[in-house]
Amino acid sequence: MDEIVIRAEALKKIYRMGEVDVQALRGISLQVKRGEVVAITGPSGSGKSTLMSILGCLDRPTSGDYNLDGEQVAGLTDDQLASIRNRKIGFVFQSFNLLQRISALGNVELPLGYANRPDEGKGRAETALRAVGLENRMKHRPTELSGGEQQRVAVARALVNEPAILMADEPTGNLDSKSGQEIMDLLLRLNRAGNTTLLIITHDPRIAAQAQRTIVIRDGMVEEKML
């Protein structure tokens, strides 16, 4: 149970804004064990979104080492990063990011389309939707679903390739507190059931409180405290 799934060493990210270099991350080191639920919090502008993009393999650090589930990520090509995102990471975004013109099922199938696996597709997508309790809503389009239901579709989409890590960026930010708590309950239940590592970025203390551990980011550095 002590296997480490995320190991980041001295991650730095520097953006060039015209003539000025902006240091978004100033050397962040952190480790996350498999099956852990970790909240990342911090004031806006602290660099937590940048950290999330790098941990989610959406962006590359300027320097530093990043090992994700046994794979060295720094220095990979775009295509290799895409493959890692597809296999190892599931994203849940604040604004759901569902494609409006296709059904819930179609949205959940999206990651399968980019996987190199043969067509075991429909079955897996249906299983994922069942796991989030939307078995009766598969054919509905996102516009026909409530906010909470849309976010559950997004969770199903994140799960469909059975990733090692689920990354949720303000997953409850666009929801009322009741559906927000439902989503949190769902994420925690999935974490317990599937031993999926859960990384939640939030600035809502009630959400952070449900994690096993909170990492606070401030000015691009870690202020860790155990709960």
Place this chain on the structure above:
Amino acid sequence: MKIRRVILGALSILVGNKLRSSLTILGIVIGVAAVIAMLAIGQGAQNSITSSISSIGTNVLYLSSGSSPRFGSGTSTTVRNIRPLTMADAQALNNPFQAPGVLAVAPILTSGNISASADGQATTTTVYGVTTDYFSIRSEQVSEGAFFNNQQVNDHARVATIGADLATTLFGRTNNLVGQSIRINGQTFTIIGVLKSKGGSAMGSSDNQVIIPITTARDRVIRRAGDEVDTIYIQATSANTASQASTQVSNIMRMRHHVAVGSEDFNIFSSTDLQQTASSIINILTIFLGGIAAISLLVGGIGIMNIMLVSVTERTREIGLRKAVGARNRDILIQFLIESLVLSLLGGLIGVLFGWLIAVSIGWVASALGTALTPSVSLNSILLSTLFSAAVGLFFGIYPARRAASLEPVEALRTE
């Protein structure tokens, strides 16, 4: 990535934006339709000219005096003292020893704008003074009556075979005319036959004509010095011997007119020459018009590029999301390329249908106006324009698709 799924996805996006998609493909539709219609009409014109020329016979040569360059030989030498063609020339050509390739020779006197009247009606017509060989060379046929015979030619008989249009103009009918009188250039002739109507034709053998014996024509209608003739029609023994016959005729004529090779004072056209010349003129016209039409295809392609760029901007978030769930740059590239390809192919197919309709309706209009023009849409032109429109879609889709593919996932997801 399953290509079928990508194509279905592209179709669903295009169907979802019906108005925009149809406006986008309009340029391609118009371009392809114009190309198809132009090629079809060009092909139709070529067919009708070819058939009207070969209806005269591919083994016919036309000998006329003058020094303009023959078709095919580009040399143009000014020859002074051009000798006219004469009856004696015609006789000399009809020599089985010196010109074994020649089957029949028909000297002709012809003049347009000759007054003709009958039954109180008057008009102008074209008069042909010919010998009996003319009928077989031109494969003329009568709808009633007959042609004159050699005896009538020798007798300078005042007999005439008239064209169907002329008959209608003067008498209001084309039958029961044998035995009627007609005044040509003030001279009275007896009608002995009416020509079968040929319809319009590229060779000017309209139905408004009168055919009379060459002897009578020389006496009374068409004055020419001595025994001059205007043209000599020569029939080769077969289509294969036409070029040999042409050489033999040239040799005889050079000898008779005392001219050297290259400074001939006569011209020989064969119907094959005419056919080739007509074809090449029509080809040039077709390529020219088709090229202009192709420009609108290009403009249509730019329209596609424009809309695809808008689409990429609008769907930046979608691209970001697709990348977040594992789409490689190549997957995004293919997705957008296929969208523009589907757009342009759809436009191409609709354009083919439209072009076909245009070609057919132009054919109707032409036949309503009495011109035999049957546009023919060839499989080649369909394939060509469809492939071309697909290529246009691909070409103009590359830039927007590359732009979509090169978006940074983080940036794309952040876009509102």
